[in-house]
Amino acid sequence: MKNSMKKIWISLFTVLLGLHVANAKPKKPKYKKPKKVIFLIGDGMGLAQITGAMADNTAINAFERFPIIGLSKTKSSDNFVTDSGAGATVFSIGKKSYNGAIGVDSAGKEYDGLFEMLKDKGWGTGVVVTSSITHATPAAFYAHVGSRKSEDEIAEFLIRNHCDIAIGGGIKYFKDRKDKRDLLEELKEKGYTTIVDSSEIKSVEAKKLIYLLANDGMKKESEGRGDYLKKATEIAINNLSRNEEGYFLMVEGSQIDWGGHANDFQYMKSELLDFNQTLNAVLDYAAKDGNTLVVVTADHETGGLSLIENKENKSTFKVNYSSGGHSGIMVPVFAYGPGAELFSGIYENTEIHYKFKKLLNIK
Numbered sequence: 145m146k147n148s149m150k151k152i153w154i155s156l157f158t159v160l161l162g163l164h165v166a167n168a169k170p171k172k173p174k175y176k177k178p179k180k181v182i183f184l185i186g187d188g189m190g191l192a193q194i195t196g197a198m199a200d201n202t203a204i205n206a207f208e209r210f211p212i213i214g215l216s217k218t219k220s221s222d223n224f225v226t227d228s229g230a231g232a233t234v235f236s237i238g239k240k241s242y243n244g245a246i247g248v249d250s251a252g253k254e255y256d257g258l259f260e261m262l263k264d265k266g267w268g269t270g271v272v273v274t275s276s277i278t279h280a281t282p283a284a285f286y287a288h289v290g291s292r293k294s295e296d297e298i299a300e301f302l303i304r305n306h307c308d309i310a311i312g313g314g315i316k317y318f319k320d321r322k323d324k325r326d327l328l329e330e331l332k333e334k335g336y337t338t339i340v341d342s343s344e345i346k347s348v349e350a351k352k353l354i355y356l357l358a359n360d361g362m363k364k365e366s367e368g369r370g371d372y373l374k375k376a377t378e379i380a381i382n383n384l385s386r387n388e389e390g391y392f393l394m395v396e397g398s399q400i401d402w403g404g405h406a407n408d409f410q411y412m413k414s415e416l417l418d419f420n421q422t423l424n425a426v427l428d429y430a431a432k433d434g435n436t437l438v439v440v441t442a443d444h445e446t447g448g449l450s451l452i453e454n455k456e457n458k459s460t461f462k463v464n465y466s467s468g469g470h471s472g473i474m475v476p477v478f479a480y481g482p483g484a485e486l487f488s489g490i491y492e493n494t495e496i497h498y499k500f501k502k503l504l505n506i507k
Contacts, residue, residue, distance in 0.1 A: 176482035177503055178437035179390045182381070182426050183235070186419050187228060187281055188401030188412075188446030190475055196409065196451050196463065197416035206423035210440070210478035215490045217474055218444045221250035225472040228401070229292040231443030231493065232284035238497030246280065246298065247288035254288040258392060258497065259306045261506045268308050268351075268387030272376045274362045274369070274415070275398035276314030277302075277354075281443060285394055286310075299327055303334055308351065309383055309393070311376040313358030315340055328354065345375050351386050355379075364399060364411065365418045373397065374422045381429060392504075395422065404446030407465040412447075430481050437483050437503065441496065442475040 186193070198205050220230035221240040230241045236257035239249040248254050259269040271282040278287075278295040287301035299317040302310060318327040319340075328338040337350035342357055355376070363369050377395050384391035397419035403412030423440065430436040448466030477496070479487035483503040487496075500506075 175486055175503060177505065178482040179435040180384075180433070181390075181392045181437045181439070181500065181504070182377075182395065182430070183392065183500075184395045184397070184419070184423060184426065184438070184440045185232070185235075185281055186397045186400050186416065186440065186442050188404040188444060188470070189397065189416065189419075189442040190445030190449065190471070190473060192449040192451055193400065193404070193412060193416055193445070194476070196449065196461070197413040198420070199461070201417065201420070203417075203420070204424050206420045206427060207440075207478060209424075209427050210438075210480050210484075212479040212484040212488050214477040214479070214487045215474045216441055216477050216493045216496065217491070218442075218493050219472060225470050226444050227292075227470065228280035228443050229284065232281040234492075234494045235443075235496055236284045238494050238501070240492075240494060244292050245290065246283045246292050246294075247286075248290060252290055257285055257288075257306075258500060258506075259285050261501075262390075262392050262504065263306055265504075265506070266387070266389035268384040268389075268391035269306065270309030270380045270384050270391070270393045271307060271312070271396070272309075272373070272380050272393070273312035273396040273398050274365075274373055274418075275312060275396070276317065276358070276360050277310040277312040277356070278314045278317045279312075279361070279398060281396045281398065282310070282312070282394065296321055296323070302354065303327070303330055305334060305352075308387075309353050309380045311345075311353070311355040311357075311380060312398075313356065313360055313362045315342075315356045315359045318354075318356065344370065345372050345379070347375075347379060347382075350383060353379075353383060361398070361402075365414045366411065369418075371418075371421065373418055374425050377422050377426065381426075390504075392500075395426070397422070401446045404449065404465075405468055407447055407468060409449075409463045412449075427480060435482060437481040438479065439484075439487060439496070439500075440478040443493075444470045445473050445475055446470050 220226040222242040227243040237255040278298040280292040286307040336352040451461040
């Protein structure tokens with residue numbers, strides 16, 4: 145009898161304990177907050193681009209160094225297949241928009257982007273690209289215009305001081321403009337160091353810097369650009385590190401996309417390998433620093449690239465492009481450092497904005 149009663153009490157206790165656990169509210173996970181963020185965008189870079197470019201790579205594969213991987217859905221507000229304007233706008237303002245938009249929502253309404261929010265917190269901000277600094281992706285982080293084609297107008301937004309460092313091409317949007325304004329002189333009056341130099345990039349120390357190295361987009365890596373992207377990123381990191389509160393740097397491998405549009409695999413590959421070299425340098429820095437979050441993704445995939453069987457040499461592949469434009473396939477997200485685990489899973493591209501806001505305590 146005693147044993148029977150004992151078993152009944154144990155069973156009852158187990159049931160009650162189970163009900164308590166079932167009804168208990170799960171604790172929200174706490175994420176370590178980064179003090180610095182380096183956000184790298186491989187424009188047009190899908191899984192096929194990464195797979196193909198890295199297939200015979202003998203250097204360190206930076207993508208294999210990331211412990212956290214997610215997938216981002218890329219459609220825009222008006223098209224299942226996004227462009228870079230809408231694709232980067234979601235990262236900056238967290239709202240879907242129409243193709244061609246820069247820093248505005250689908251109704252054309254302007255919203256503060258991450259750079260403006262972070263400047264209010266005393267953070268440094270910057271962009272480094274292989275396109276012009278007024279091109280769609282970098283523009284979405286500091287400008288608000290209805291069309292990505294308005295690059296003269298986009299350049300004027302840099303005078304508002306929301307972007308401390310900008311390195312890339314685009315001389316013609318600052319000098320020899322239709323309105324005759326010399327924006328480089330105006331930027332100097334705002335405290336910027338401005339450099340125009342189409343030769344090899346050189347180290348410079350300046351808390352606020354506009355460094356232009358080409359009339360429009362930079363030359364291809366295969367045409368002798370060298371390790372510009374890596375050096376420019378290191379210059380930006382060095383100067384942004386002067387901001388004691390922290391910094392947010394966006395680095396774009398712009399011409400991965402251009403190789404895709406041209407259906408030129410070798411062009412795309414050389415640009416992606418250059419991006420890989422920059423990634424490794426950034427990851428080395430982040431590993432040593434300990435307080436830097438590194439996130440890598442794409443705004444969309446370009447070219448509808450697939451790698452198909454090569455019956456003549458089965459140890460390699462044949463390249464197949466289905467389009468000269470973008471595709472609507474999901475793109476990968478890689479993350480390393482404090483808060484990286486927040487970027488796992490499958491989500492809309494807008495969520496990347498809100499994940500950054502959560503980690504950086506932006507309301």
